[in-house]
Amino acid sequence: QKEVEQNSGPLSVPEGAIASLNCTYSDRGSQSFFWYRQYSGKSPELIMSIYSNGDKEDGRFTAQLNKASQYVSLLIRDSQPSDSATYLCAVPDGGATNKLIFGTGTLLAVQP
Amino acid sequence: AAGVIQSPRHLIKEKRETATLKCYPIPRHDTVYWYQQGPGQDPQFLISFYEKMQSDKGSIPDRFSAQQFSDYHSELNMSSLELGDSALYFCASSPRDSHEQYFGPGTRLTVT
Numbered sequence: 001q002k003e004v005e006q007n008s009g010p011l012s013v014p015e016g017a018i019a020s021l022n023c024t025y026s027d028r029g030s031q032s033f034f035w036y037r038q039y040s041g042k043s044p045e046l047i048m049s050i051y052s053n054g055d056k057e058d059g060r061f062t063a064q065l066n067k068a069s070q071y072v073s074l075l076i077r078d079s080q081p082s083d084s085a086t087y088l089c090a091v092p093d094g095g096a097t098n099k100l101i102f103g104t105g106t107l108l109a110v111q112p
Numbered sequence: 113a114a115g116v117i118q119s120p121r122h123l124i125k126e127k128r129e130t131a132t133l134k135c136y137p138i139p140r141h142d143t144v145y146w147y148q149q150g151p152g153q154d155p156q157f158l159i160s161f162y163e164k165m166q167s168d169k170g171s172i173p174d175r176f177s178a179q180q181f182s183d184y185h186s187e188l189n190m191s192s193l194e195l196g197d198s199a200l201y202f203c204a205s206s207p208r209d210s211h212e213q214y215f216g217p218g219t220r221l222t223v224t
Binding site (some may be wrong): 034046097 | 125143147153155157160162167168170188190200202206211212213215216217218220
């Protein structure tokens with residue numbers, strides 16, 4: 001069974017700081033990696049996709065992928081209270097339809 | 113942009129009753145996924161459809177069934193409901209040749 005692991009948190013950062021969220025995965029053959037943001041009681045929202053080693057930036061978000069270390073991270077610059085949510089790392093399982101295997105999520109709390 | 117539509121948004125049923133959840137994927141998305149998310153849990157894959165055919169099956173109880181219709185909408189049918197079926201049920205859709213999944217707002221099912 002493929003696994004995706006995250007620290008559950010909560011991760012508390014002050015407003016304006018950089019939040020760093022980490023994820024490791026077990027399948028060395030994984031090729032696609034996704035970060036979802038989920039507010040309490042709401043649905044997961046896709047915020048970043050990354051497929052190649054290195055960094056990918058989108059606004060205040062940067063995803064970092066290191067396939068050799070089987071590690072993917074999400075950096076949130078200039079954190080805002082509205083960024084407070086659970087961040088889910090997800091990896092397709094590589095099967096027939098690439099259903100997503102989710103980590104347990106990291107709860108981020110941005111303190112005003 | 114069009115998003116995934118789910119109905120109803122909230123549903124309250126008694127034990128042993130049946131429930132039907134509906135999902136309308138994003139236009140031109142050819143794969144539909146159903147996930148169940150219990151309180152404090154990450155989303156768990158139930159079942160998926162590709163081009164109206166069941167393509168993958170996860171930890172879905174035998175009491176549950178699903179199908180995808182000619183207009184690509186999908187329905188999740190749940191019978192003999194149990195208290196433990198109380199959860200958020202999400203539908204997600206994915207375009208052809210992409211592993212990115214976009215989630216609907218979810219249906220909150222409460223079984224009393």
